[in-house]
Amino acid sequence: MTDYKLELEKYLANYLGLKYTVLFSSCRNALYTLLLSFNLKSDDEVMIQDFICDSLPRAVKLAGGKVVSVPVDEETFNLTAKEVKKRINKNTKAIIFVHTYGNPSGIKEIAELCKKHKIILIEDIAHALGAKYDGKLAGTFGDYAVYSFTKQMVNLGGGALITNRDVEKIKILKEQLNRPASKLIKLKRLFASMYESRAFFISKIMIDLARKKSNLKQSNDLDSHYECSNLEARMVLSQIKNLEKDIIKRKENYNFIKDKCKTQKIETKSESGYNYLVQIFQDKEKRDMFLRKNNSFLKPWPNSNVSEILTFVPNSPNFSKNEISSLFNVNRESGADQESLNDVNKNEKTSAKMKNNTKAVLLALLCTFIVSIAQILLKIGSEKFTISWTQVYNYPLLIGGLIYVAGAFIFIKAFRLGELSVVYPVMASGYIMVTLLSVYFFGEIVTLQKTGGIALITIGVVLIGIGGKK
Numbered sequence: 001m002t003d004y005k006l007e008l009e010k011y012l013a014n015y016l017g018l019k020y021t022v023l024f025s026s027c028r029n030a031l032y033t034l035l036l037s038f039n040l041k042s043d044d045e046v047m048i049q050d051f052i053c054d055s056l057p058r059a060v061k062l063a064g065g066k067v068v069s070v071p072v073d074e075e076t077f078n079l080t081a082k083e084v085k086k087r088i089n090k091n092t093k094a095i096i097f098v099h100t101y102g103n104p105s106g107i108k109e110i111a112e113l114c115k116k117h118k119i120i121l122i123e124d125i126a127h128a129l130g131a132k133y134d135g136k137l138a139g140t141f142g143d144y145a146v147y148s149f150t151k152q153m154v155n156l157g158g159g160a161l162i163t164n165r166d167v168e169k170i171k172i173l174k175e176q177l178n179r180p181a182s183k184l185i186k187l188k189r190l191f192a193s194m195y196e197s198r199a200f201f202i203s204k205i206m207i208d209l210a211r212k213k214s215n216l217k218q219s220n221d222l223d224s225h226y227e228c229s230n231l232e233a234r235m236v237l238s239q240i241k242n243l244e245k246d247i248i249k250r251k252e253n254y255n256f257i258k259d260k261c262k263t264q265k266i267e268t269k270s271e272s273g274y275n276y277l278v279q280i281f282q283d284k285e286k287r288d289m290f291l292r293k294n295n296s297f298l299k300p301w302p303n304s305n306v307s308e309i310l311t312f313v314p315n316s317p318n319f320s321k322n323e324i325s326s327l328f329n330v331n332r333e334s335g336a337d338q339e340s341l342n343d344v345n346k347n348e349k350t351s352a353k354m355k356n357n358t359k360a361v362l363l364a365l366l367c368t369f370i371v372s373i374a375q376i377l378l379k380i381g382s383e384k385f386t387i388s389w390t391q392v393y394n395y396p397l398l399i400g401g402l403i404y405v406a407g408a409f410i411f412i413k414a415f416r417l418g419e420l421s422v423v424y425p426v427m428a429s430g431y432i433m434v435t436l437l438s439v440y441f442f443g444e445i446v447t448l449q450k451t452g453g454i455a456l457i458t459i460g461v462v463l464i465g466i467g468g469k470k
């Protein structure tokens, strides 16, 4: 079997121009193992920004260090030398610089401070592989870089530590700590990864709904397994080669919204990874109002001065301008007060709405068509149905089932895309037509047609009930 892990180790080290890569089950486990290798004493301080995924300060504490939380800059969302300087003392052992949302702004100054005070600098490039400051890649300013395989790409899990420093002790610790990964853990990670990288999926509705309805929160715990799997490494390798092209497209998306609403500041010398698109509001009330209306946006990490005033969305390289416009509700003015938010470019909105309605109607018709075929197949299959393993050869039943599921996805997509008042009549009349044709040709209503009709009405009611976006 090809050793993709070895290939990935080499790729990451080569890409950053550093000597060693150690692969891990996640970025947080990489950070934890690294900090453990420092043998931190209880008064050893590790600085980290206050705007961060809770798994990182937790890793610092578990490794025995004292977390020093530093407020981020309100525009770049990164650490600043000014705030860091105030907190440096004889106990400062390490600083974790997070390239928030892919933004390397501020890294150079922090790197200079660390050098001057002989403090270990760890760069968290989870969002920022390929980002640069002054032409130099993020991850190459400090002593160590930690990376996650589930932020800029879709994966089951995985992370890495990349460095020029000796990694023998870290590798031994990793071996000692590692436990086998259970299937349940893998499933959980897959779901978490789909959730985080949902921008990559054509249809985000299931993930959005699951999140909205279950108020899904990701676990901030460390993984009990420490090893990255060969499959995860392979998944990185198949996506990482597109990373730079993706960044170019993500940058176009960022530039598109930059003049239209207040967003993350990227310093002139910085080339961000633009992994998320951000909208900054005047206050929490306006932000929350926007969030309530726009289910696609996510609430940022809590507990920072900026947590209450921004929303963000994973920046898909596949976003069209229309999608971004409708997502951001962008306006021509800079700033994003509610009044100007409502005062959007009406023509742009109407034409996007019409296009979406047209697409939705076509999808509704397609759905009716393929579900009808599925129902005929299911009817043929059900005549051969017995409870036995030979049903694996009951092709009409199997294919019919698969087509039915595909139909369900198209159905959801159509409702998500178009206005309810447009899509629902098309879908319902499609069903009535098919039912009439079925009576005409088969002399009966195909059994599942009845169930389909009832399901259609029920789902319609549920969609109206949960107030699906439209």
Ligand SMILES: Cc1ncc(COP(=O)(O)O)c(C=O)c1O
Binding pocket: 025, 026, 027, 028, 029, 053, 055, 056, 098, 124, 126, 127, 147, 148, 149, 150, 158, 159
């Ligand atoms: C900036 C940053 N670093 C690290 C992590 C942790 O990554 P992982 O899930 O691979 O442990 C996260 C998770 O949200 C993150 O946003």
